[in-house]
Amino acid sequence: MTIRPIYWQDEAVMILDQRLLPGKLVYLPCRDMRRVIHCIKTLAVRGAPAIGVAAAMGLVLAARAIKADDPAKFRAALARRAQVMAQARPTAVNLAWACGQMLETARAAEGEVSAIVEALYHKSQRMLEDDIAINQAMGRHGAALVPHGATILTHCNAGALATGGYGTALGVARAAAEAGKNPSVIADETRPLLQGARLTAWEMVQENIPVRVAPDSAVGVIMSRGMVDLVVVGADRIAMNGDVANKVGTFNVALQAQRHGVPFYVAAPLSTIDPGAKSADDIPIEERAAVEITKLGGRAIAAPGAGAINFAFDVTPNDLVTAIITEVGVLRPPYEKSLAQAKANEKIQGAGR
Numbered sequence: 001m002t003i004r005p006i007y008w009q010d011e012a013v014m015i016l017d018q019r020l021l022p023g024k025l026v027y028l029p030c031r032d033m034r035r036v037i038h039c040i041k042t043l044a045v046r047g048a049p050a051i052g053v054a055a056a057m058g059l060v061l062a063a064r065a066i067k068a069d070d071p072a073k074f075r076a077a078l079a080r081r082a083q084v085m086a087q088a089r090p091t092a093v094n095l096a097w098a099c100g101q102m103l104e105t106a107r108a109a110e111g112e113v114s115a116i117v118e119a120l121y122h123k124s125q126r127m128l129e130d131d132i133a134i135n136q137a138m139g140r141h142g143a144a145l146v147p148h149g150a151t152i153l154t155h156c157n158a159g160a161l162a163t164g165g166y167g168t169a170l171g172v173a174r175a176a177a178e179a180g181k182n183p184s185v186i187a188d189e190t191r192p193l194l195q196g197a198r199l200t201a202w203e204m205v206q207e208n209i210p211v212r213v214a215p216d217s218a219v220g221v222i223m224s225r226g227m228v229d230l231v232v233v234g235a236d237r238i239a240m241n242g243d244v245a246n247k248v249g250t251f252n253v254a255l256q257a258q259r260h261g262v263p264f265y266v267a268a269p270l271s272t273i274d275p276g277a278k279s280a281d282d283i284p285i286e287e288r289a290a291v292e293i294t295k296l297g298g299r300a301i302a303a304p305g306a307g308a309i310n311f312a313f314d315v316t317p318n319d320l321v322t323a324i325i326t327e328v329g330v331l332r333p334p335y336e337k338s339l340a341q342a343k344a345n346e347k348i349q350g351a352g353r
């Protein structure tokens with residue numbers, strides 16, 4: 001089954017409302033930037049690469065609404081809108097990266113405003129298509145690390161729903177299955193919004209990849225019983241020293257993996273590696289509303305009057321990361337060197353795109 005989290009349909013951006021999965025498959029038609037921002041903020045669309053693509057498409061909608069015939073004034077107006085878009089969620093670097101890519105496209109496009117808008121549309125579509133190809137390449141590199149019949153534990157959802165449609169961490173599982181390795185998956189349910197139970201399990205069922213859901217708190221006992229061969233998770237932002245920001249709870253999984261001698265892999269495109277972040281200290285961690293903790297399915301699960309702590313992400317220190325799987329290969333410590341080399345090569349190859 002092809003899972004399409006987001007796509008163009010005529011003049012509208014169609015966003016699969018992931019808040020309603022696994023029960024309902026509902027697409028939201030977005031015809032202006034504000035609607036796309038709302039989808040990003042409310043996690044109707046979520047996952048670092050997917051929100052990057054959503055931001056790019058949202059900026060096309062914004063560009064089409066700018067009333068300016070002068071290209072310079074148009075580019076200035078677009079830059080102001082990109083600044084608003086980039087603030088929709090702070091941790092996933094792909095959001096800001098995608099906005100930067102769109103502004104670069106507008107800068108490089110020649111001719112009238114209409115030609116710039118057309119170039120922006122094609123850039124947003126190419127970003128979606130490139131993401132799928134990047135994920136497939138990443139999956140092939142990652143699949144080489146998956147033993148036959150292995151059980152892969154993952155956290156949150158880093159699958160087709162979090163990307164352009166193939167997946168980073170789940171892309172490794174997909175590619176291993178496509179290579180005939182018969183992997184199975186253990187999906188941490190991933191409190192508070194249950195992306196693992198709701199989204200990862202749904203994706204794996206669609207793919208006929210065996211999947212079992214487990215409470216986040218069970219990772220230790222599951223690993224202590226030798227039930228996990230490797231961990232593969234996604235990432236929202238990777239610092240140049242290899243510190244990894246990902247869904248809250250990932251750090252706990254990494255500590256358990258170290259304790260039990262289980263390889264802990266991070267699967268992420270090069271665009272998730274942030275050259276502006278030297279270490280975890282430079283990664284903003286999103287805090288979300290208390291109600292996401294105190295309610296579940298609209299029902300109170302915490303005593304009325306109780307507060308909540310709702311960090312949406314945490315940072316896994318680089319010494320707990322066995323390797324980082326990317327579209328150009330598997331990057332290993334020392335990350336200061338391997339990540340810098342990969343980003344340098346990206347710049348050289350990107351220069352030609």
Ligand SMILES: CSC[C@H]1O[C@H](OP(=O)(O)O)[C@H](O)[C@@H]1O
Nearest residue numbers: 046047048156158162234246247
């Ligand atoms: C392929 S990146 C997916 C990444 O994004 C998720 O966070 P959220 O659901 O809040 O967007 C989680 O950190 C995943 O690993």
